[in-house]
Amino acid sequence: xxxxxxxxxxxxxxxxxxxxxxxxxxxxxxxxxxxxxxxxxxxxxxxxxxxxxxxxxxxxxxxxxxxxxxxxxxxxxxxxxxxxxxxxxxxxxxxxxxxxxxxxxxxxxxxxxxxxxxxxxxxxxxxxxxxxxxxxxxxxxxxxxxxxxxxxxxxxxxxxxxxxxxxxxxxxxxxxxxxxxxxxxxxxxxxxxxxxxxxxxxxxxxxxxxxxxxxxxxxxxxxxxxxxxxxxxxxxxxxxxxxxxxxxxxxxxxxxxxxxxxxxxxxxxxxxxxxxxxxxxxxxxxxxxxxxxxxxxxxxxxxxxxxxxxxxxxxxxxxxxxxxxxxxxxxxxxxxxxxxxxxxxxxxxxxxxxxxxxxxxxxxxxxxxxxxxxxxxxxxxxxxxxxxxxxxxxxxxxxxxxxxxxxxxxxxxxxxxxxxxxxxxxxxxxxxxxxxxxxxxxxxxxxxxxxxxxxxxxxxxxxxxxxxx
Numbered sequence: 342x343x344x345x346x347x348x349x350x351x352x353x354x355x356x357x358x359x360x361x362x363x364x365x366x367x368x369x370x371x372x373x374x375x376x377x378x379x380x381x382x383x384x385x386x387x388x389x390x391x392x393x394x395x396x397x398x399x400x401x402x403x404x405x406x407x408x409x410x411x412x413x414x415x416x417x418x419x420x421x422x423x424x425x426x427x428x429x430x431x432x433x434x435x436x437x438x439x440x441x442x443x444x445x446x447x448x449x450x451x452x453x454x455x456x457x458x459x460x461x462x463x464x465x466x467x468x469x470x471x472x473x474x475x476x477x478x479x480x481x482x483x484x485x486x487x488x489x490x491x492x493x494x495x496x497x498x499x500x501x502x503x504x505x506x507x508x509x510x511x512x513x514x515x516x517x518x519x520x521x522x523x524x525x526x527x528x529x530x531x532x533x534x535x536x537x538x539x540x541x542x543x544x545x546x547x548x549x550x551x552x553x554x555x556x557x558x559x560x561x562x563x564x565x566x567x568x569x570x571x572x573x574x575x576x577x578x579x580x581x582x583x584x585x586x587x588x589x590x591x592x593x594x595x596x597x598x599x600x601x602x603x604x605x606x607x608x609x610x611x612x613x614x615x616x617x618x619x620x621x622x623x624x625x626x627x628x629x630x631x632x633x634x635x636x637x638x639x640x641x642x643x644x645x646x647x648x649x650x651x652x653x654x655x656x657x658x659x660x661x662x663x664x665x666x667x668x669x670x671x672x673x674x675x676x677x678x679x680x681x682x683x684x685x686x687x688x689x690x691x692x693x694x695x696x697x698x699x700x701x702x703x704x705x706x707x708x709x710x711x712x713x714x715x716x717x718x719x720x721x722x723x724x725x726x727x728x729x730x731x732x733x734x735x736x737x738x739x740x741x742x743x744x745x746x747x748x749x750x751x752x753x754x755x756x757x758x759x760x761x762x763x764x765x766x767x768x769x770x771x772x773x774x775x776x777x778x779x780x781x782x783x784x785x786x787x788x789x790x791x792x793x794x795x796x797x798x799x800x801x802x803x804x805x806x807x808x809x810x
């Protein structure tokens with residue numbers, strides 16, 4: 342049975358599985374590291390104990406998430422040598438140094454200051470400890486910069502030439518490789534996504550504690566800060582996504598056409614297909630629901646602008662349209678849900694009910710994991726949309742894999758699934774355990790906390806005034 346499977350498909354599934362696990366943790370730790378820096382900075386500036394308590398609460402969660410991100414990243418990198426050795430041999434002169442720069446700059450910076458941030462509060466002084474926190478936050482951003490530079494180069498490769506061995510090598514300066522055409526758009530979009538992912542987790546945790554005890558000043562503070570982030574940054578992310586889409590249309594038009602489900606050319610303006618069931622076999626979207634000309638308006642800011650279709654490209658170079666058609670819509674739907682949550686929180690602030698509007702708190706809890714779903718959906722859209730290439734337009738995925746038999750790849754895939762769910766499942770469970778605990782120091786716990794607001798009628802949550810931040 343295993344012999345009948347495709348080794349390349351299994352290798353792709355294995356990489357997708359491991360990178361999906363890995364992507365969850367950096368998308369959280371990047372935003373959380375910056376949040377910790379903000380909390381400690383506010384504590385130093387205002388002297389308010391609540392900021393220090395929140396810092397100590399979230400730094401424990403950051404430590405666990407950071408550790409799982411490092412471990413999952415190391416495992417993922419081994420696959421370049423096991424399942425994708427041909428890819429590694431061909432692009433190593435370009436990708437290898439970029440990964441090395443990430444280790445030499447970002448990882449060493451994070452590792453050097455992480456211990457001080459976690460254990461040095463009482464040992465090195467306030468200012469030096471704050472410097473360590475800033476360095477860890479900067480390290481996470483620098484790490485994201487190098488990784489996204491390498492990934493973006495694979496989508497929009499520039500600044501290279503081919504040597505006699507068929508390898509991609511720098512043509513001269515490294516600047517065109519690092520600052521390739523899609524890099525700035527992808528970096529901004531990814532970092533903002535990390536901040537929103539963290540904000541929604543913080544907001545969801547704060548909402549849960551508020552539903553248990555709406556008098557908690559710690560829960561109020563974290564919920565208020567998270568909702569400000571959602572309200573202010575979600576619109577920026579939508580704008581950044583639009584700019585990223587325009588850049589992708591210029592450099593990877595087939596990906597955009599697959600995302601939109603545009604199989605046929607639209608000389609008088611393309612519609613926006615809201616829903617449907619794309620089929621590469623018959624080059625159409627079945628049961629489609631569309632808005633005329635809106636697709637051209639979004640992609641080219643002109644409702645009558647002509648737009649090409651996938652049929653203008655060779656069929657063997659089409660990406661898997663059904664996958665990215667739906668992953669893109671999941672990402673966009675969650676993005677607008679984030680915007681809606683942020684606007685709802687602004688209304689609640691204006692009405693003086695930010696902390697005692699039960700449905701808002703429940704919505705924030707429901708939305709807590711949505712950032713992770715959005716970043717995974719965005720990653721699927723980006724990477725599946727690059728197919729059938731690993732280096733867009735130059736190196737096919739079918740030419741990149743190691744000469745392994747399907748049973749060997751299938752065995753390692755099964756092992757990865759079992760180990761990942763066991764190890765990282767335990768880590769995620771421990772993070773939930775930490776989140777359930779109150780951010781208030783143990784000596785300050787109320788004797789009888791108010792129970793679930795809005796569910797226990799006696800709580801009277803809908804009738805008591807709430808302090809606003």
